[in-house]
Amino acid sequence: QKEVEQNSGPLSVPEGAIASLNCTYSDRGSQSFFWYRQYSGKSPELIMFIYSNGDKEDGRFTAQLNKASQYVSLLIRDSQPSDSATYLCAVNSFMDSNYQLIWGAGTKLIIKP
Amino acid sequence: ETGVTQTPRHLVMGMTNKKSLKCEQHLGHNAMYWYKQSAKKPLELMFVYSLEERVENNSVPSRFSPECPNSSHLFLHLHTLQPEDSALYLCASSQETGGDYGYTFGSGTRLTVV
Numbered sequence: 001q002k003e004v005e006q007n008s009g010p011l012s013v014p015e016g017a018i019a020s021l022n023c024t025y026s027d028r029g030s031q032s033f034f035w036y037r038q039y040s041g042k043s044p045e046l047i048m049f050i051y052s053n054g055d056k057e058d059g060r061f062t063a064q065l066n067k068a069s070q071y072v073s074l075l076i077r078d079s080q081p082s083d084s085a086t087y088l089c090a091v092n093s094f095m096d097s098n099y100q101l102i103w104g105a106g107t108k109l110i111i112k113p
Numbered sequence: 114e115t116g117v118t119q120t121p122r123h124l125v126m127g128m129t130n131k132k133s134l135k136c137e138q139h140l141g142h143n144a145m146y147w148y149k150q151s152a153k154k155p156l157e158l159m160f161v162y163s164l165e166e167r168v169e170n171n172s173v174p175s176r177f178s179p180e181c182p183n184s185s186h187l188f189l190h191l192h193t194l195q196p197e198d199s200a201l202y203l204c205a206s207s208q209e210t211g212g213d214y215g216y217t218f219g220s221g222t223r224l225t226v227v
Contacts, residue, residue, distance in 0.1 A: 008153065034215050043203055043218040044156075088156070092211055098168060099211025103156040 002027045002093045006104035015113050019076040023089030023104055026070070032092035033065055033072045038106065039085045048074060079111045115139055119204050119219035126194065127227055134189040134222050136204030142217070144210045145187045147179060150201040150221075162187060163210045194226045 003026045013019040021035075032051055036044035050056045050063040050072065062075040072091075076083055089104040117138045126132050138145060147159040161169035162181040176198075178190040187204055201223055205216040 004155070032211075032213055036215075041223075043221045045218070046215040049215055090215075092213065096169070098161075098163075099213075100158060100161070100169070101211075101216065105153060105155045 002095065002102050004089055004091050004102050004104040006087075006089050006107045008105060009108040010110050011107055012110045012112060013079050015079060015081060015111055017079055019079045019083065019109055019111070021074040021076075021087050021089075021107050021109065022071060023073065023091075024071045025089075025091040025093075025102070027091065027093040027102070028067075028070065030091045030093050033063070034090040034092075034101070035061075035063060035072075035074045036088040036090060037085045038088055044088055076109075081111045081113055084109060084111045117204060117206055117217050117219035119222055121222060122220060123223045123225075125225045125227060126191065128194060128196075130194075131190070131192040133191065134202055134204075134224075136187040136189075136219055138185055138187075138204075138206040138217070138219075140206055140217060142206035142208050143184060144207045145181065145184070146205045146207075146216065147187065147189050148203040148205060150203055156203070160189075161210060168210060191224075194224075196226050199224055199226045 005024045035048040038044040048063040050065045056063045060077045064073045086106040086108045088106045090101040093102045145162045149157040159173045160179040180188040201221045203221045204219040207216045
């Protein structure tokens with residue numbers, strides 16, 4: 001059973017601080033890793049993807065990948081109340097005869113003004 | 114219209130009703146998906162279509178019946194549902210199956226079975 005694990009939270013972070021979200025995955029063969037943001041009552045939207053070990057930065061967001069340890073993380077700098085949402089981690093995995101995204105249950109992030 | 118559009122946004126149906134969910138993607142993608150999202154659970158993949166051909170059916174009860182008439186449209190036909198089927202149903206698309214560049218989701222249908 002290929003799995004993606006996330007702490008469900010809620011993770012409470014003061015406004016302006018760095019929010020750190022973590023995700024571990026079980027399939028060593030996974031090649032693509034994604035972070036989605038989902039506001040309450042809305043659908044998930046892609047905010048970052050990463051394929052290679054190391055860091056990838058996009059504005060206030062940094063994705064970090066460590067394939068040896070099988071974890072991927074998302075850092076949000078200068079957190080804003082508008083960042084309050086559930087963050088879903090997804091990992092590309094080969095199952096049956098094709099690749100699928102395997103999803104974590106999400107971490108709820110609350111940014112306190 | 115851009116992206117992925119789903120209708121209706123909300124649906125309340127009785128256990129003996131028949132209804133359909135509709136999804137349309139305007140991105141030129143080749144793969145489309147139906148997902149079920151229940152509270153506190155990971156997204157559950159229901160069906161995958163690639164170029165109108167079903168490539169995945171994750172042991173979904175037969176009361177859910179998908180239809181993909183072309184690569185831009187996807188339907189989910191519902192009949193004799195159970196209260197535990199109440200959830201958010203999401204349609205998504207990607208360039209190819211496996212979503213190397215991620216999936217684009219529709220706004221979802223909030224389904225309540227009474």
